[in-house]
Amino acid sequence: xxxxxxxxxxxxxxxxxxxxxxxxxxxxxxxxxxxxxxxxxxxxxxxxxxxxxxxxxxxxxxxxxxxxxxxxxxxxxxxxxxxxxxxxxxxxxxxxxxxxxxxxxxxxxxxxxxxxxxxxxxxxxxxxxxxxxxxxxxxxxxxxxxxxxxxxxxxxxxxxxxxxxxxxxxxxxxxxxxxxxxxxxxxxxxxxxxxxxxxxxxxxxxxxxxxxxxxxxxxxxxxxxxxxxxxxxxxxxxxxxxxxxxxxxxxxxxxxxxxxxxxxxxxxxxxxxxxxxxxxxxxxxxxxxxxxxxxxxxxxxxxxxxxxxxxxxxxxxxxxxxxxxxxxxxxxxxxxxxxxxxxxxxxxxxxxxxxxxxxxxxxxxxx
Numbered sequence: 001x002x003x004x005x006x007x008x009x010x011x012x013x014x015x016x017x018x019x020x021x022x023x024x025x026x027x028x029x030x031x032x033x034x035x036x037x038x039x040x041x042x043x044x045x046x047x048x049x050x051x052x053x054x055x056x057x058x059x060x061x062x063x064x065x066x067x068x069x070x071x072x073x074x075x076x077x078x079x080x081x082x083x084x085x086x087x088x089x090x091x092x093x094x095x096x097x098x099x100x101x102x103x104x105x106x107x108x109x110x111x112x113x114x115x116x117x118x119x120x121x122x123x124x125x126x127x128x129x130x131x132x133x134x135x136x137x138x139x140x141x142x143x144x145x146x147x148x149x150x151x152x153x154x155x156x157x158x159x160x161x162x163x164x165x166x167x168x169x170x171x172x173x174x175x176x177x178x179x180x181x182x183x184x185x186x187x188x189x190x191x192x193x194x195x196x197x198x199x200x201x202x203x204x205x206x207x208x209x210x211x212x213x214x215x216x217x218x219x220x221x222x223x224x225x226x227x228x229x230x231x232x233x234x235x236x237x238x239x240x241x242x243x244x245x246x247x248x249x250x251x252x253x254x255x256x257x258x259x260x261x262x263x264x265x266x267x268x269x270x271x272x273x274x275x276x277x278x279x280x281x282x283x284x285x286x287x288x289x290x291x292x293x294x295x296x297x298x299x300x301x302x303x304x305x306x307x308x309x310x311x312x313x314x315x316x317x318x319x320x321x322x323x324x325x326x327x328x329x330x331x332x333x334x335x336x337x338x339x340x341x342x343x344x345x346x347x348x349x350x351x352x353x354x355x356x357x358x359x360x361x362x363x364x365x366x367x
Contacts, residue, residue, distance in 0.1 A: 042366035045331045046314050048356045053312060053344050055305040057229055059281065061220030063240065063296045065190055065212035066282070071096060074113060075104065075180020077203045083194050089214050090189045093137050093162070097209065099202050102181075103166075107133040109184040118176040119156050123149035129184060130177075134158040139165075187213035216285050218248060220300055221278035224257050229304040230281065238285055239299045246285055250302065254279035307342060311352040315343060317362045318350065331361040 078100035090096055095103040109129035115121070117130055131147045134140055139161040144154030156175030163173040189211040196208055218238055222230060234250040259277040283300060287293065313328065318340060321327045327335045338355030356362070 044364050044366040045361045046317060046364050048352070048358055048360045048362060049312050050309055050358050051312050051349075053307045053310055053342055053349060053351050054303055054347070055307065055342055056344065056346060057222075057226050057302045057304055058345075059220045059222055059300050059302070061218040061238075061281070061283070061298050061300050063216065063218050063238075063285070063293060063298050066215040066217040066284075067187060067213040069185050069189060069211050069213075070207055071183055071185075071189075071209050071211070073099065073104070073180070073202045073204065073206045073208050074183075075099060075102070075178065075204075077201065078102075080196055080198050080200050080202050080208065083196075083198050083209065084191045086191055086193055088191045090191065090211075092133060092188065096183055096189070104180065105182050106189060107182050107184050108136075108187065109133070110186050111184060113179050113182050113184050116176065116178045117151060117155075117159070119151060119153065121151050123151075125149060126184075127151045127155070131155055131158075134162065137162065187215065190214045216287055217251070218283040218285055218298055218300060220281040220283065222253070222281040224277045224279060227253060227279055230302055234302055234304070236283055236303070237301045238283065239301070240293065241296055241298075243288075243291070243293075246288065248283040248285040248300070250281065251284045252280075252282040254281065301346060307351060310341065311356055311358060312349045313352055313356070313362055314364050315345070315348050315350045317364045328356070329363040331363055 076099070080097060080099055081101050082095075082098040084090060084097065090106050092106060092108050094106055096106050097104055107130065109126075109132070111126045111129050114126065117127070121127070128147060128149050130151075131145050134155065135145055135147060135158075139158040140154065141161075145152065145158060146154075159177060160173040160175045163175075164170070190213065191209055191211045193211075194209050196202060196206065202208060230250060230253055232250055232253060236248045236250060237245045238248045239245045257277040257279050259273050259275075281300075317328050318326045318338070319328060319335070321337060325337060326340055327337045329335050336355055339353045341351030341353045343350045
């Protein structure tokens with residue numbers, strides 16, 4: 001059974017091009033009956049050169065945002081009095097929402113808030129996380145905090161400075177934070193949906209809003225057969241609708257493969273087709289200033305290797321040989337069988353392993 005893929009290497013895509021070009025181009029060189037003259041095809045030439053051929057994998061993807069976050073209320077119940085709109089971004093230290101006019105603020109970290117913060121509390125990773133935020137926000141101007149697992153007097157002093165920045169009077173500054181006053185998330189938040197209307201009642205554990213990070217990523221599905229050719233850190237080129245290509249970098253290659261089922265919508269559920277298995281691929285990108293795209297389909301070209309000092313000709317010079325294989329027609333000469341190597345569809349070049357030498361000239365369809 002042949003493998004049908006959503007993603008394909010450039011090699012697989014490019015093979016079709018010389019076949020199609022060869023059929024039309026070869027028609028010029030085949031003799032025809034006198035009563036039905038062959039149509040004239042304009043011919044150009046190209047020199048056989050030595051150079052570098054870049055190997056690429058091309059996959060389709062979707063431009064979006066990294067991460068998916070849920071914000072649950074961990075404070076006292078009450079009425080939701082203020083909340084952000086969809087699309088708003090909330091940074092470190094900013095207010096996420098208000099319950100009974102009491103603000104809940106965002107801090108950055110991977111450990112969720114699970115207890116109150118105060119002098120005398122036991123050591124823990126959440127304390128280190130809090131101290132890192134206080135320092136980053138500038139509330140430790142005298143460098144008294146040692147960022148560690150211990151809540152010190154310098155930590156309490158930094159909290160009081162943070163409270164002062166809210167406009168809280170000195171007599172109300174406690175140097176403490178309750179669990180419900182802060183939410184830790186791994187990154188600044190881009191709000192996608194408010195889960196409860198302003199004016200609604202919020203209880204302990206109620207989901208108030210959902211969101212993503214503000215980092216732009218492309219998510220794609222990579223054929224498992226291509227997984228070994230793509231690595232974290234690989235540079236890619238992302239082509240978006242009606243825009244110039246932009247650069248990106250692979251940040252994650254999935255380790256769990258999934259496959260769609262063969263269920264066509266009728267009858268019982270069919271087992272998944274292993275020939276269609278893919279792994280998720282995450283690519284970090286930075287959009288040009290002024291780009292208004294929120295989500296969009298994109299094409300990703302991943303550079304997986306280069307082949308240096310190889311013979312190169314245009315893909316369009318390849319002709320299908322009777323019985324299989326390829327040939328080219330030398331300028332002013334006859335047809336010569338050739339063995340192609342790798343294809344680079346993005347530049348329209350193909351490596352020639354055998355059959356030609358540098359400096360020769362081959363015929364190609366004229367543009």
